[in-house]
Amino acid sequence: xxxxxxxxxxxxxxxxxxxxxxxxxxxxxxxxxxxxxxxxxxxxxxxxxxxxxxxxxxxxxxxxxxxxxxxxxxxxxxxxxxxxxxxxxxxxxxxxxxxxxxxxxxxxxxxxxxxxxxxxxxxxxxxxxxxxxxxxxxxxxxxxxxxxxxxxxxxxxxxxxxxxxxxxxxxxxxxxxxxxxxxxxxxxxxxxxxxxxxxxxxxxxxxxxxxxxxxxxxxxxxxxxxxxxxxxxxxxxxxxxxxxxxxxxxxxxxxxxxxxxxxxxxxxxxxxxxxxxxxxxxxxxx
Ligand SMILES: C[S@@+](CC[C@H](N)C(=O)[O-])C[C@H]1O[C@@H](n2cnc3c(N)ncnc32)[C@H](O)[C@@H]1O
Numbered sequence: 001x002x003x004x005x006x007x008x009x010x011x012x013x014x015x016x017x018x019x020x021x022x023x024x025x026x027x028x029x030x031x032x033x034x035x036x037x038x039x040x041x042x043x044x045x046x047x048x049x050x051x052x053x054x055x056x057x058x059x060x061x062x063x064x065x066x067x068x069x070x071x072x073x074x075x076x077x078x079x080x081x082x083x084x085x086x087x088x089x090x091x092x093x094x095x096x097x098x099x100x101x102x103x104x105x106x107x108x109x110x111x112x113x114x115x116x117x118x119x120x121x122x123x124x125x126x127x128x129x130x131x132x133x134x135x136x137x138x139x140x141x142x143x144x145x146x147x148x149x150x151x152x153x154x155x156x157x158x159x160x161x162x163x164x165x166x167x168x169x170x171x172x173x174x175x176x177x178x179x180x181x182x183x184x185x186x187x188x189x190x191x192x193x194x195x196x197x198x199x200x201x202x203x204x205x206x207x208x209x210x211x212x213x214x215x216x217x218x219x220x221x222x223x224x225x226x227x228x229x230x231x232x233x234x235x236x237x238x239x240x241x242x243x244x245x246x247x248x249x250x251x252x253x254x255x256x257x258x259x260x261x262x263x264x265x266x267x268x269x270x271x272x273x274x275x276x277x278x279x280x281x282x283x284x285x286x
Contacts, residue, residue, distance in 0.1 A: 006133035007126070008050035010060055013182050013226055014127040017103030018047045020075065020178070022068035024104075027076040034080035034266060039106040039140060046134045063225055070218040077263050077270050081279075082177055083111065089173035089204055090117065096172040098122065098161070100153060100191060101179020104131055108142040117144035120166060122157055125150040153179065154187045158194050171202035171284070180207070181238040188239050189246075196250050196284075203284040205252065207243045210259075210277050244280045252282035 024040035051057035102121035128150040147164040180188045258278040
């Protein structure tokens with residue numbers, strides 16, 4: 001009997017979500033884990049089986065695991081930092097969370113969120129075509145309300161969000177955990193303009209400020225996996241260095257938290273010794 005697998009992204013940007021699941025699965029297996037995501041292993045196992053069924057898939061899987069490994073240390077601590085920010089938002093009474101470029105995130109299932117919290121996950125249709133069957137097969141039940149928006153952030157997702165029950169009059173905690181850098185500068189601005197319009201006072205958002213040489217490995221290898229081996233697109237991506245100024249000018253109160261300060265509490269080798277790298281934390285002003 002032939003086993004059927006959910007269709008898995010083996011190329012394109014949705015593949016990056018599998019890489020992050022590889023990272024979360026590895027972290028979850030550690031005795032000193034910073035968080036526990038039991039679904040990450042399910043995604044990884046399902047993806048690996050599906051890659052095996054695709055021409056050249058086994059070789060791509062090896063490359064994907066290698067890239068995930070090179071990003072492991074910093075990225076896994078980053079997941080924990082976002083967990084902490086989500087928990088803090090809930091503690092402060094926020095009940096609406098939107099994950100832009102949610103990928104294989106399972107915070108709606110794995111975090112102790114109150115039942116009246118609503119989590120909105122936005123990502124591409126091909127990502128959810130893989131994610132939802134894996135969650136269904138595991139009979140996973142979210143701890144709170146969860147809405148899936150299978151759409152492209154370059155389109156009019158605000159309308160869809162409204163149709164899914166999003167309430168712009170309530171404060172929202174927005175999570176960007178690695179999607180804006182995959183959008184051109186214009187589209188990243190479109191996303192942030194949209195979420196700004198949808199943000200009631202007290203809403204929270206964060207923008208990473210980092211310094212990477214995108215032409216150095218492992219970034220080039222990641223780009224090759226995502227875009228194919230034909231070359232690297234050099235268009236400007238993400239919000240850019242002036243993100244904080246943009247937020248300040250558009251009704252957000254911002255603070256900068258350096259990466260080294262944020263990670264100091266964790267016993268992991270991730271300090272970068274660069275006070276300019278970190279996160280711009282933004283709260284929507286009344
Ligand atoms: C690096 S992954 C991060 C996923 C997730 N936030 C996490 O930390 O596991 C980037 C995600 O952005 C999504 N993405 C990229 N471009 C997108 C777009 N135009 N619209 C919606 N989602 C997009 C990808 O499908 C992928 O799931």
